[in-house]
Amino acid sequence: MTDRLMHHALPVAVMALAIVLIWYLGALWLNGPQVTDALNRSGQDWGMREFVTQAFTMRRPVLPTPDQVAVELYTSMTSHPVGHIRNLLYHTGVTAGAALLGAAMGVVLGILLAVGIVHLRTLESSLLPWLIASQTIPILAIAPMIVVILGNIGFSGLLPKAFISMYLCFFPITIGLIKGLRSADPLSQDLMRTYSATGSQTFWYLRLPSALPYLFTSLKIGVAASVVGTIVAELPTGGQAGLGARLLTGSYYGQTVQIWAALVMSAVLSLTLVALVGAAERLVTRAHGGRR
Amino acid sequence: MKTSPWPLILLAVPVFPIAADQGQALYLWQVPIAALCFLVSLAALAGQGMIRAREWRIPVQLIGVAAGYALPLLLLGQGYQLSSAAGLWLHVAAATLLLWVALGLVAELPRPQNMLGPALFGLALLMLWEVLTRGFEVPRVLLPPPSGILGAFFSHGAELWYDFHQTVVRSVLRGYVIGCAAGFAVAILADRIPFLARGLLPLGNLASAVPVIGIAPIMVMWFGFDWQSKAAVIVVMTFFPMMINTLAGLKSAEKMQLDLMRSYAAGYWRTLFLLRLPTALPFLFNGLKINSTLALIGAIVAEFFGTPVVGMGFRISTEVARMNLDVVWATIAVAAVTGSAFYGLIALAERHATAWHPSFRKR
Missing domain, CATH: 1.20.58 (Methane Monooxygenase Hydroxylase; Chain G, domain 1)
Structure with missing residues (x-):
């Protein structure tokens, strides 16, 4: 137990502490010039003490301190009712909804493509290279445009954002699943043949279960990617709702504390979704007689 | 048949x-x-x-x-x-x-x-x-035909070239080189000091699940509108993938090989340069490839938050607003070709540098 503590918890704790320390020092350094200006203008004598308190409590700091961000997180979640537009949880909910819808669409598309590519040779040789090339295209960069175009056709709200999430999400799933569907043990495949199982039986009883670990690993990557996609897609909607809109309004009005709070919230959202996928993985592998 | x-x-x-x-x-x-x-x-x-x-x-x-x-x-x-x-x-x-x-x-x-x-x-x-x-x-506003996009290349060629220069040559390349070099250097350091590695690795895994791109507005605020802020976003985005891959690569040398180096009385640096870095090459290239797409995305997204009046992200956001979809698609085509070429160049270099690796051997 102590060994485990020394090996894992301690380095992480020290590193986290170091980051917090650097953060505070950075706040001093980055906020310093403005604070010095303000204090000089006030005309009073000031020393180190006033300088530090000023630097850590600025209203629009260049770099807010961790405690300022924590306070902003707390107030933005409690000062208005949960469904209110000024509540951070509302924006998180909007982003989470679009990200989940996009991830769901991405999973469906990813599975369809993977199954098609595994079963049709023509598709593998002609489509797969383009799928790989499609991911070297910075789709995130054109995300805002897709939102605008879909908006012109009449799709607005959740769907354009989900569409971009889907584009980011499907690829890891397709690639992981292609590998997974081909990972069935040849011995087991021979066994299925001796049972004279049909193609679809082999698929449902052997190939799909053996692909599940691969599916979940890719799903974790895909879900994290879909959150990123949703946030970027929210940028051009011009401050309506969502964590991306929060980032944008924060940057327009110089509300750095709000940006950092939205940033922390998006990290929490992303980690929560990944953890949920991990929990689902444990449930499913246990139901399948969990070898892991 | x-x-x-x-x-x-x-x-x-x-x-x-x-x-x-x-x-x-x-x-x-x-x-x-x-x-x-x-x-x-x-x-x-x-x-x-x-x-x-x-x-x-x-x-x-x-x-x-x-x-x-x-x-x-x-x-x-x-x-x-x-x-x-x-x-x-x-x-x-x-x-x-x-x-x-x-x-x-x-x-x-x-x-x-x-x-x-x-x-x-x-x-x-x-x-x-x-x-x-x-x-x-x-309607051309929805989806222009490829010929229309090709036409935009001719009518807006100079603009597209300036955008490319601003985004790729000035922001992406610098940020990419700094970020990858920093990730590599820290990984070498962390490899020497295991305490550091054990502290940094969970952090790196965390960073891969977190939308790092969100720091773009902060960087624009800190470093201004020009290429420095874009390069800063790219440095932060590319640092952790490179570090994680380098650390994994440095661990990939086999015990037998390390023992052999010891029996040759090779010191730390000789073992590093002659054995561990060469065996780490596939991992290094993996990191470089992942980062090549991340870098381009980082630059373009950061440009949405503010740029001088040039750059691919700037072009996309302004021409969308003016409904000039031909130019937007031409910019996207430039981005796509750049991204693919960047990736392809690294893949080519990988083929030459790691021709010995099992995944490239002829079956």
Whole structure:
């Protein structure tokens, strides 16, 4: 137990502490010039003490301190009712909804493509290279445009954002699943043949279960990617709702504390979704007689 | 050799109108160019069924496909309307199905020739895009045809070049080099001090699940509108993937090999340069490849938060607002080609540097 503590918890704790320390020092350094200006203008004598308190409590700091961000997180979640537009949880909910819808669409598309590519040779040789090339295209960069175009056709709200999430999400799933569907043990495949199982039986009883670990690993990557996609897609909607809109309004009005709070919230959202996928993985592998 | 029956839907083409002239439906025999293309496709379809040798079958099929795809463009050139011409679209569909058969044959060719498959697939996709957007008169605001995008390259060439220079040469390359070098250096340091590695690795895994791109507005605020802020975003985005991959690579040397180096009395640095870094190369290249796409994304997204009046992200956001979709798509094409070329160059370098690796050996 102590060994485990020394090996894992301690380095992480020290590193986290170091980051917090650097953060505070950075706040001093980055906020310093403005604070010095303000204090000089006030005309009073000031020393180190006033300088530090000023630097850590600025209203629009260049770099807010961790405690300022924590306070902003707390107030933005409690000062208005949960469904209110000024509540951070509302924006998180909007982003989470679009990200989940996009991830769901991405999973469906990813599975369809993977199954098609595994079963049709023509598709593998002609489509797969383009799928790989499609991911070297910075789709995130054109995300805002897709939102605008879909908006012109009449799709607005959740769907354009989900569409971009889907584009980011499907690829890891397709690639992981292609590998997974081909990972069935040849011995087991021979066994299925001796049972004279049909193609679809082999698929449902052997190939799909053996692909599940691969599916979940890719799903974790895909879900994290879909959150990123949703946030970027929210940028051009011009401050309506969502964590991306929060980032944008924060940057327009110089509300750095709000940006950092939205940033922390998006990290929490992303980690929560990944953890949920991990929990689902444990449930499913246990139901399948969990070898892991 | 079994043949797919689906391209035979071509036979139904004469039953439906092939084009329309001021609302009046025209049939195949009334438009000579259409009749010609139809006969070419028909002859190709019949001919490819009779030919045994695969290497002759494919070109014959492709001639039939080309006739099917060329016809709508020729008709549009003569001023006909196509949106209600069922026969024409049936012809295009038959050509696509014939292409599918050809792609199946190409896939079975030996190694260098089968690269033709993806190329044909991409070309067909472009042709279908052109034919469908122009045939059905899709508004240019929604989706311009590829020819319109190509036109934007000529009319806005200088702008596109300046954007490319600002975004790729000034922001992406610098940020990428700094970020990858920093990740690599910290990984080497962390490898020497295991305490550091144990603290940094969970942090790195965390960073891969977190939308790092969100720091873009902060960086723009700190470093201003020019390339420095974009490079800063890229440095933060590329740092952790590079560090994680380098650390994993440095651990990939086998115990036996390390023992051998010890028995040669090689010190830390010699072991590092002669054994551990070479074995880490596949991992290093993996990190470099992941980062190549991340870097371009980081720069363009950061430009949405503010730039001088040049740059690919700036161009996309302003031209969308002005409904100049041709230019937007041209910029996207530049980004796509840049991203693919960047990735391809690194993959090529990887092939040369790690030719010994099992994944590149000939089977």
